[in-house]
Amino acid sequence: MLPLFYIFGAVAILAALGVILQETPVYSALSLIVVLCSLAVVYLLLGAEFLAVIQVIVYAGAIMVLFVLVIMLLNARRETTSDRSRMARWLGAPLLVAFFGQFAYAVWKHFSGWEAVHTPATGPQKIGEVLFRSYALPFELTSILILVAILGAVVLAKKEI
Amino acid sequence: MALVPLNHILALSVILFGLGAAGFIIRRNIITIFMCIELMLNAVNLAFIGFSRYLGDVDGQIFVFFVIVVAAAEAAVGLAIIIAVERNRKTLAIDEMNSMKL
Amino acid sequence: MGTSSEPVVLTLIVLAKVVVVLVVLLTCIAYAVWLERKVVARIQSRWGPTLVGPFGLLQPLADGLKFLFKEEIRPREVDRFVYHLAPFVAFTMAFASIAVIPFGESITIAGHKIVFQITDLNVGLLFVLAVTSLGVYGIVLAGWSSNSKFPLFGGLRSSAQMISYEISLGLALVAVVLIAGSLSLREIVEQQRGLWNIFRQPLGFLLYFTAAIAETNRTPFDLPEAESELVGGFHTEYSSFKFAMFFMAEYANMVTVSCLATLMFFGGWLGPVFGPPALQALLPVVWFSLKIFCFLFVYIWIRGTLPRFRYDQLMSFGWKVLLPVALVNVLATSLVLAWRAS
Numbered sequence: 171m172l173p174l175f176y177i178f179g180a181v182a183i184l185a186a187l188g189v190i191l192q193e194t195p196v197y198s199a200l201s202l203i204v205v206l207c208s209l210a211v212v213y214l215l216l217g218a219e220f221l222a223v224i225q226v227i228v229y230a231g232a233i234m235v236l237f238v239l240v241i242m243l244l245n246a247r248r249e250t251t252s253d254r255s256r257m258a259r260w261l262g263a264p265l266l267v268a269f270f271g272q273f274a275y276a277v278w279k280h281f282s283g284w285e286a287v288h289t290p291a292t293g294p295q296k297i298g299e300v301l302f303r304s305y306a307l308p309f310e311l312t313s314i315l316i317l318v319a320i321l322g323a324v325v326l327a328k329k330e331i
Numbered sequence: 332m333a334l335v336p337l338n339h340i341l342a343l344s345v346i347l348f349g350l351g352a353a354g355f356i357i358r359r360n361i362i363t364i365f366m367c368i369e370l371m372l373n374a375v376n377l378a379f380i381g382f383s384r385y386l387g388d389v390d391g392q393i394f395v396f397f398v399i400v401v402a403a404a405e406a407a408v409g410l411a412i413i414i415a416v417e418r419n420r421k422t423l424a425i426d427e428m429n430s431m432k433l
Numbered sequence: 434m435g436t437s438s439e440p441v442v443l444t445l446i447v448l449a450k451v452v453v454v455l456v457v458l459l460t461c462i463a464y465a466v467w468l469e470r471k472v473v474a475r476i477q478s479r480w481g482p483t484l485v486g487p488f489g490l491l492q493p494l495a496d497g498l499k500f501l502f503k504e505e506i507r508p509r510e511v512d513r514f515v516y517h518l519a520p521f522v523a524f525t526m527a528f529a530s531i532a533v534i535p536f537g538e539s540i541t542i543a544g545h546k547i548v549f550q551i552t553d554l555n556v557g558l559l560f561v562l563a564v565t566s567l568g569v570y571g572i573v574l575a576g577w578s579s580n581s582k583f584p585l586f587g588g589l590r591s592s593a594q595m596i597s598y599e600i601s602l603g604l605a606l607v608a609v610v611l612i613a614g615s616l617s618l619r620e621i622v623e624q625q626r627g628l629w630n631i632f633r634q635p636l637g638f639l640l641y642f643t644a645a646i647a648e649t650n651r652t653p654f655d656l657p658e659a660e661s662e663l664v665g666g667f668h669t670e671y672s673s674f675k676f677a678m679f680f681m682a683e684y685a686n687m688v689t690v691s692c693l694a695t696l697m698f699f700g701g702w703l704g705p706v707f708g709p710p711a712l713q714a715l716l717p718v719v720w721f722s723l724k725i726f727c728f729l730f731v732y733i734w735i736r737g738t739l740p741r742f743r744y745d746q747l748m749s750f751g752w753k754v755l756l757p758v759a760l761v762n763v764l765a766t767s768l769v770l771a772w773r774a775s
Contacts, residue, residue, distance in 0.1 A: 175335045179343045186347050186370055189363075190354030196515065196577070198363050202370065203570070205347070209373055212343075215335055216384045221392050223559040225376075228399050231566025233369070233406045235573065235596055239589065240410045241362055242577045244417050262357070270349030274342045281338040287387030293555055294616055300389050301396065312400045319404035326411035329418070 175215055182208040195246040199238050206230040220294045340381035347374035359424050361416075365409055372402050442545065450551050454531055461725075462684040463493035469733045476737035503673040508579070511670065515578035520671065520678035523571025527685035530564040533557040534692045535619045537702045537717035541710075549702075549718060550619065557618040558610065561693060562603055565648065569595045571682065572650075572667050579670040587666030590744055591650055597751040598647035598654075604759035605641035608634055608766040609697045622701035629700040634766070638698045640759050645690040647751065649683060652736040656744050691728035699724055 181204065188201030206229050213222035290296075301309060351374060354367035376395045383391025417423055467482065467489065474481030482489025537549035554560055569592045576588010609630055613621040621630075631638050647654040668679045695701055701724075702717035742750065 171333050171335060172339075175339065179339070182343065183346055183350070186350040189366055189370060190350055190358065195360055195362050196512075198366055200515075200518075200574075202366050205370060206373065209377055212335075212340075212377065213380050216340070216380050218380050218383070218392050218395075219554070219556050220559070221380065221395055223556050223563050224396070224399065226563040227559065227566050228403060229369075229373075231563060231569070232596065233403050235566075235569055235592065236406055236410060237362065237366065238570070238573060238577075239592065240414065242573070242585070242589065244362070244414065244423060246360060246362055246423055266349070266353050270345060270353075273349070274345040277341045277345050278338040281341055282336070284337040284385055286334050286337075286385045289387035292383075292389050292392060296389055297392060297396070301393055305393055308397060312397060315404050316400065319407045323407040323411040326408070327414045 171215055175212060178208040178211045193248045195241045199234060199241060203230050203234050217291050220297055337381055337385050341378055344374045344378040359426060361413055361423050361425050369402060372398060446545065446547055447551065454551060458531055458685065458688065461688055462681050465684045465729055467493050468729065472733045473737040500673055500677040505673040508670050510580045512578040512580065515574050519571050519575035519578060520675040522574065523568060523682040524678040526564050526568035526571060527682035530561045530689045533560050533618060535622065535701065536721050538714065540714035553617060553619050555617045558606060558616045566599060576667040581670060584667050584669045591667055594654065594747060595648055597748060598644045601640060601751065601755040601759045602644040602648055604763055605637045605644060606697060608637045608763050611766050611770060618696050622696055622703065625700040625703060631698040634698065636762050640755060640762060642694060644755060649686045649690055651732060653739040653742050654747055656741055656747065687729065687732055691725045694728055695721065695724040
């Protein structure tokens with residue numbers, strides 16, 4: 171289990187670096203797809219099989235398709251480097267690593283040694299039971315949210331309203 | 332069947348979130364910035380699922396479900412806005428979008 | 434998976450299964466091409482391949498050799514990485530879904546019980562849908578990276594068509610899942626021992642098959658591929674082996690969709706089983722293969738018979754007709770199930 175986590179965690183981090191460092195937007199989008207799929211594998215390792223597959227279907231298979239199609243539609247080119255100050259670049263990266271590295275280390279220390287509460291695996295049935303009973307109201311509200319999003323997207327992207 | 336320790340999961344989540352935040356700040360292309368937002372959302376999802384497993388509560392996974400749905404709606408509307416903005420300003424660089432006046 | 438407790442034996446069994454399934458699938462694809470050419474030719478009152486081998490049966494071999502030896506034309510202005518990546522993505526995703534398809538019951542060899550399925554996920558159906566969703570990338574990336582008008586439009590149209598019909602595909606399958614109460618492919622087939630789902634879900638089957646033809650970009654939904662019929666849509670700029678990969682990916686998708694249709698609606702491998710234990714283990718696989726063959730034949734028959742949809746007709750059909758009917762189907766199924774349970 172653990173070696174698989176290390177492998178896919180490393181893939182996720184490398185691909186995330188790819189997202190933020192690549193100059194072409196299409197390559198960033200492809201790297202983000204790799205991040206999403208490797209996170210889906212990590213969810214599987216944690217026993218969330220339904221969410222892992224939902225992540226691939228919805229996030230990597232639909233939302234990212236939307237991103238890629240918009241990038242192609244807008245013909246997004248390579249970024250031109252802006253004239254930022256050199257100090258910001260040379261000072262920024264190490265400070266960033268230091269800040270988030272310290273954060274990660276603090277989290278690591280604080281949560282080390284936690285034991286998992288022993289529960290049976292959560293399949294789609296368990297999720298369905300909780301989703302449609304305790305969380306029925308938020309579920310219905312998300313359907314309204316999606317309707318609003320569809321209407322908004324159609325209106326905003328039209329050439330003439 | 333050894334489970335992945337919680338601190339590993341959370342450390343990965345923090346690192347991914349940090350990378351997403353860094354990308355959000357340093358990138359110039361508005362679509363890439365949007366993708367870094369999605370990266371941050373995914374880092375948070377990972378933390379939710381880690382805690383859901385360790386606390387034995389399926390509510391964490393339900394929340395991830397809702398986060399994914401909201402991210403989908405947000406991506407749809409956000410990309411539509413980006414298309415509209417690009418049509419007016421003919422550029423995708425955020426440095427050029429620093430005033431409300433066209 | 435075998436009932437032995439040694440992980441090495443388990444791994445070997447799984448690897449052997451993977452090799453066998455891939456070899457059989459590749460052969461099946463090669464001969465699906467032959468079948469298509471023969472059947473379409475007969476529908477059009479001509480012979481089809483007859484020269485290479487008896488009845489043209491060695492034609493796929495000749496075609497394969499041709500693809501391997503053809504010169505690979507690499508256009509200069511393409512986006513290198515994505516241009517080379519796209520056919521592999523299409524090919525991999527087309528073949529990945531075969532991992533959860535069950536072909537039969539099980540066979541006992543040398544004391545190990547080997548199930549005719551590479552792995553049985555209890556979200557197996559969602560896995561197939563996930564892999565189908567990822568298959569869109571092969572096409573859209575191929576169209577974009579070719580850096581040319583026709584492939585770009587073909588790619589965009591094709592991917593828009595695929596993601597539109599994915600929804601109706603999923604909804605048609607949701608009704609089946611409601612009846613079966615499980616997402617595992619093996620359990621859905623087991624539930625059909627009494628009555629095949631085609632009799633419980635006739636509308637669902639029609640919806641599924643229509644959406645599946647659109648998903649696999651086949652006639653009558655293949656306008657993105659056959660634009661102007663001179664230029665090949667998203668795979669215009671590809672030649673030789675990469676084109677062959679797109680081709681194989683399309684036929685593999687057809688086979689996967691046929692497998693899913695038999696599993697969901699036609700009882701999978703269920704059929705009369707008789708004879709000694711070895712025959713009893715192999716007969717379900719034979720029934721399964723026969724049903725797949727029937728579906729491939731229907732696919733090819735439809736291709737030879739129906740004219741093509743125009744693109745706007747295609748999209749409006751998918752969103753304005755198929756999606757509402759699929760939703761009504763799910764609603765009706767759940768109402769009937771709830772009424773029966775009360």
